[in-house]
Amino acid sequence: MVTALQWLGQWAMGAVHKLGRAHLFALHALSGFPQVLVRFPLLVVQVYSVGVLSILLVAISGLFVGMVLGLQGYNVLSDFGAEESLGVMVAASLVRELGPVVTALLFAGRAGSALTAEIGLMKATEQLAGMEMMAVDPVKRIVAPRFLAGIVSMPLLAAMFSIIGVLGGYFVGVGLLGVDEGAFRSQMQAKIDFHEDIVNGVIKSLVFGVIVTWIAVFEGYDAVPTSEGVSRATTRSVVYSAFAVLGWDFVLTALMFGKD
Amino acid sequence: MTSPFSDQSALVSIRNLTFTRGGRKIFDDISLDISRGKITAIMGPSGTGKTTLLKLIGGQLRPDSGVVQVDGIDVHRLSLGDLYELRKRMGMLFQSGALLTDLSVYENVAFPLREHTRLPESMIRSVVLMKLQAVGLRGARDLMPGQLSGGMARRVALARAIVLDPMIILYDEPFTGQDPISMGVLVQLIQDLNRGLGLTSVVVSHDVRETASIADYIYLISDGKIVGQGTPEEVDRSDSPWVRQFMHGLPDGPVHFHYPAVDYASDLLETAVSG
Numbered sequence: 001m002v003t004a005l006q007w008l009g010q011w012a013m014g015a016v017h018k019l020g021r022a023h024l025f026a027l028h029a030l031s032g033f034p035q036v037l038v039r040f041p042l043l044v045v046q047v048y049s050v051g052v053l054s055i056l057l058v059a060i061s062g063l064f065v066g067m068v069l070g071l072q073g074y075n076v077l078s079d080f081g082a083e084e085s086l087g088v089m090v091a092a093s094l095v096r097e098l099g100p101v102v103t104a105l106l107f108a109g110r111a112g113s114a115l116t117a118e119i120g121l122m123k124a125t126e127q128l129a130g131m132e133m134m135a136v137d138p139v140k141r142i143v144a145p146r147f148l149a150g151i152v153s154m155p156l157l158a159a160m161f162s163i164i165g166v167l168g169g170y171f172v173g174v175g176l177l178g179v180d181e182g183a184f185r186s187q188m189q190a191k192i193d194f195h196e197d198i199v200n201g202v203i204k205s206l207v208f209g210v211i212v213t214w215i216a217v218f219e220g221y222d223a224v225p226t227s228e229g230v231s232r233a234t235t236r237s238v239v240y241s242a243f244a245v246l247g248w249d250f251v252l253t254a255l256m257f258g259k260d
Numbered sequence: 261m262t263s264p265f266s267d268q269s270a271l272v273s274i275r276n277l278t279f280t281r282g283g284r285k286i287f288d289d290i291s292l293d294i295s296r297g298k299i300t301a302i303m304g305p306s307g308t309g310k311t312t313l314l315k316l317i318g319g320q321l322r323p324d325s326g327v328v329q330v331d332g333i334d335v336h337r338l339s340l341g342d343l344y345e346l347r348k349r350m351g352m353l354f355q356s357g358a359l360l361t362d363l364s365v366y367e368n369v370a371f372p373l374r375e376h377t378r379l380p381e382s383m384i385r386s387v388v389l390m391k392l393q394a395v396g397l398r399g400a401r402d403l404m405p406g407q408l409s410g411g412m413a414r415r416v417a418l419a420r421a422i423v424l425d426p427m428i429i430l431y432d433e434p435f436t437g438q439d440p441i442s443m444g445v446l447v448q449l450i451q452d453l454n455r456g457l458g459l460t461s462v463v464v465s466h467d468v469r470e471t472a473s474i475a476d477y478i479y480l481i482s483d484g485k486i487v488g489q490g491t492p493e494e495v496d497r498s499d500s501p502w503v504r505q506f507m508h509g510l511p512d513g514p515v516h517f518h519y520p521a522v523d524y525a526s527d528l529l530e531t532a533v534s535g
Contacts, residue, residue: 122361130358133318133351134372134420135344141375 022218025139029147029217032140042145043152050111050146050213051153055160057110058103062094062161065102066168069093073169074177083179087188090169091162095192095201096257099162101249104208107154108241112216115146116237119220120230128221143217150216154209155202162201200256204249211248212241271296271428271460272317277326279309279316286312288484289326294428299454299461301475303468305506305515308481310464311355314430317462318352319343331427348376351421351429355436357413359405359420365392366401369420376424391419394456395449411442418449428460429453435467443467447474468507472496480506482515 036043073089119142122128128138166188173179192198216237223233270293279287286309294300302310315321316328319335328335333346359368369388373379379387392398395415405413414434421429431450435443451474454461465471472478472492480488480495480503488495488503496507505513521527 125361126354126356126358127360129320130352130354130360130417132320133347133354134375135347136372136375137340137344 018222021222022214025143025218025221026214028139029143032137032144033148035140036145036148042141043149046145046149047153050115050149051157054107054110054153054157057106058157058161059164061102061106062099062164063168065098065161066090066094066165066170067172069098069165070169070172070177074173074179083173083177084183085187086169086173086179087166087184088191090173091166091188091192092197094162094165094169095197096204097249097253099158099165100201100204100208101245103158103161103205104154104212104245105242107150107157107209108212108216108238108245111150111153112212112241113234113238115150115213115216116220116223116234117230119143119146119217120223120225120233123221123223124225124227124230139221143221147213147217150213151206151209154212155205158201158205158208200252203256204252207248207252208245211244215241215244269296270294271331272462273327273329274317275327275329277316277328278324279312279321279326280324281312285484287316287323290481290484290486292479292486292489294460294462295477296460297454297458298476299450299463299474301463301465301471301478302481303464303466303471303478303506304481306466308483310466310481311432313481314352314432314462314464317430318347318350348372348424349427351424351426353414353417353421353429353431353434355433357405357410357417359408359413359417361405363405364401365397365403365405365408365416368405368416369423372420372424387423388419391423392416394422394453395419396445409442411438411445414438414442414446415449418453422453422457422459425457426459428462431461431463431465433465434463435465435470443470450474468509472507482506 069090070086073086074083077083077085077089119128122138122142128142131138131141170184174181174184219233219237219240220230223229272294274293275291277287277290278285302313304310312321316323317330317335319328319338322336330346330350335343335346338346359365360371363371366388369391370384373384373387389398389401392401395418397412397415397419400408400412400416405416408416418429434446434450438446447470450461450463453459463471463475472495475492478489478492478495479486482502488498488500490498495503498504498507502514504510505515511517
């Protein structure tokens with residue numbers, strides 16, 4: 001009993017300590033953002049490796065998620081003779097929830113893990129210490145451009161996911177199942193609100209972008225500098241990102257769409 | 261405790277330094293001086309914290325107590341900005357080389373210039389090629405770090421360390437794991453750079469012969485204390501049994517061959533009884 005309490009206390013202390021380090025680290029990285037904007041090529045390279053290289057994965061996933069939504073939505077809606085509303089259902093699910101959330105989960109697996117492993121290995125091979133001794137701040141030079149690239153890329157990827165998903169739903173609904181094309185489009189246009197749905201979805205994806213990239217770069221920078229340490233950090237990066245995204249999605253949804 | 265070169269002021273002076281890590285005293289109240297323009301060697305068995313000493317001089321670690329002064333500046337009282345200014349005048353050669361793996365040899369050497377100066381590209385090119393020529397690797401400029409041998413990587417790192425023309429270079433185990441030829445090359449390079457560029461060098465190493473051949477002054481560290489010091493000749497002639505064991509690589513002496521253990525015979529008997 002006592003040892004269990006002791007263990008719990010130790011764990012909680014460790015967690016709080018780590019959370020504090022993560023916040024100081026984020027502030028430090030944030031202070032490097034102006035410098036990144038001045039040296040724009042540094043950011044472009046990272047947007048390419050973090051964002052552009054994730055496009056194919058996100059596009060294919062978006063297409064299939066949209067197609068599945070089209071199929072399932074048709075099955076339910078046709079029971080009520082409401083298959084014309086398929087467009088609204090597909091678009092609303094994607095823009096409000098699936099776009100930001102699934103993209104963030106994919107992004108954590110594709111880009112977040114790569115960031116953690118890269119930074120962790122740079123630490124393990126003394127590259128970060130070497131930079132410090134060359135009077136170059138590794139948090140500003142290495143972490144800040146990657147952090148910013150993740151924040152920039154995530155909303156764009158989520159938007160792309162939603163758009164391609166709607167096209168996939170349209171293809172299944174209108175193309176294969178014979179839903180009326182005009183109804184699909186006009187209902188979607190009438191019911192999807194710019195502020196209520198699209199802006200909120202973009203805010204979600206932005207928040208998830210910050211969370212996932214933050215966890216990824218921090219876990220890499222905080223990794224134990226051995227091969228085992230880096231591999232653990234990479235696993236943690238993906239697991240924590242998934243938890244954080246799903247948890248924050250509930251909080252954000254409650255704030256945005258809860259009864260007012 | 262002053263070095264025999266006290267007519268020149270010391271570039272690095274360490275006073276009453278104590279450093280503890282994980283409950284173990286790495287340094288226990290040590291004081292030493294590193295003279296300008298000389299090669300000072302810091303030697304000792306593995307795990308005595310020689311690398312830690314370099315990190316303390318470079319301001320990457322903080323001592324528990326004591327003062328580290330570089331060129332009259334107390335390293336551990338500086339703000340981060342001032343510390344970085346000081347580090348621009350210091351070069352450090354890591355054991356692994358610590359080259360940036362995503363940049364070519366040329367870009368690695370150009371890295372400090374691009375970060376700290378606004379020189380035009382033609383000037384950067386000239387400086388980089390001059391430094392690479394000095395370490396004999398001008399022809400390797402387009403290789404990636406993964407394509408270099410360990411000795412070549414260390415020479416590239418050395419070119420990078422001198423690219424901002426520092427006043428001091430800290431070498432962390434420069435000879436470890438090198439074949440005899442690249443060892444000879446590195447020994448020669450350290451000596452030539454020190455003379456040619458008027459540098460001050462600190463070499464941390466346990467390769468006795470190579471280090472003694474180029475050092476002007478040697479400090480021997482063991483168990484957090486300085487156990488011997490002097491010119492290579494003085495250290496070689498030392499009558500301290502520990503110094504003699506270390507300098508001549510004797511397997512037994514004050515440092516025992518056996519790790520501390522219970523009595524051998526009773527240890528064996530215990531197994532026999534319990535088995």
